[in-house]
Amino acid sequence: TQLLEQSPQFLSIQEGENLTVYCNSSSVFSSLQWYRQEPGEGPVLLVTVVTGGEVKKLKRLTFQFGDARKDSSLHITAAQPGDTGLYLCADVYSSASKIIFGSGTRLSIRP
Amino acid sequence: SQTIHQWPATLVQPVGSPLSLECTVEGTSNPNLYWYRQAAGRGLQLLFYSIGIDQISSEVPQNLSASRPQDRQFILSSKKLLLSDSGFYLCAWSVDVRPYTFGSGTRLTVV
Numbered sequence: 001t002q003l004l005e006q007s008p009q010f011l012s013i014q015e016g017e018n019l020t021v022y023c024n025s026s027s028v029f030s031s032l033q034w035y036r037q038e039p040g041e042g043p044v045l046l047v048t049v050v051t052g053g054e055v056k057k058l059k060r061l062t063f064q065f066g067d068a069r070k071d072s073s074l075h076i077t078a079a080q081p082g083d084t085g086l087y088l089c090a091d092v093y094s095s096a097s098k099i100i101f102g103s104g105t106r107l108s109i110r111p
Numbered sequence: 112s113q114t115i116h117q118w119p120a121t122l123v124q125p126v127g128s129p130l131s132l133e134c135t136v137e138g139t140s141n142p143n144l145y146w147y148r149q150a151a152g153r154g155l156q157l158l159f160y161s162i163g164i165d166q167i168s169s170e171v172p173q174n175l176s177a178s179r180p181q182d183r184q185f186i187l188s189s190k191k192l193l194l195s196d197s198g199f200y201l202c203a204w205s206v207d208v209r210p211y212t213f214g215s216g217t218r219l220t221v222v
Contacts (some may be wrong), residue, residue, distance in 0.1 A: 004154075006154070030159075033210070038198075038217065040215075040218070041215060041216065042201050042203070042212075042213025042214055042215060042216055043155070043201075043213055044213075045210045045211065050151065075212075086152065088154055088155065095218045097160065097162055097169075097205070098143075098145065098157055098160050098170075099145075099157070099211060100157065101154045101155040101156075101157075102154050103153060103154040104152070104153055104154040106152050
């Protein structure tokens with residue numbers, strides 16, 4: 001059974017600071033996705049990465065997929081209070097039509 | 112456009128009572144449907160997924176069951192709730208390789 005571990009579990013930083021959160025898998029990802037979830041709502045997809053070494057940018061967010069496709073990082077530049085939320089990585093099993101989620105990183109940005 | 116409806120939004124049930132949560136999708140045909148459970152501030156655990164009517168796959172043995180009586184309807188049930196069934200339940204759908212779309216969730220508290 002694949003295990004997706006995210007670190008840190010909790011992170012609280014000041015507005016304007018930079019941060020990086022990590023996702024590590026016990027096995028090679030089929031296809032990796034990052035989601036953000038706000039309290040009381042469902043997760044919203046941020047990005048999908050497929051190729052080892054791939055880097056994608058979404059405004060102030062930079063997503064990096066490890067060369068071996070077993071780890072990923074999400075870097076946020078100049079964090080803003082609107083970035084607050086639970087960040088989830090996930091592996092997409094297209095053959096089995098299901099997604100397995102990581103444990104999540106809860107991010108809090110202080111004004 | 113496609114929409115997903117999940118209800119109720121919140122539910123407080125006594126231990127030993129039955130449960131029925133409903134999820135419906137509009138605007139698409141033959142979607143893959145999913146039930147996830149989320150503990151407070153943590154990642155999502157896949158409970159059930161379905162690729163067609165009456166085709167249900169269970170990921171975790173437990174006190175819950177799922178049914179898909181119609182193409183766009185997915186129901187999560189329990190005959191007798193346990194305290195450990197408390198959590199945030201999310202329904203999601205996808206078609207082919209499109210990203211998941213999540214419902215707004217049901218907050219279940221078993222007392």
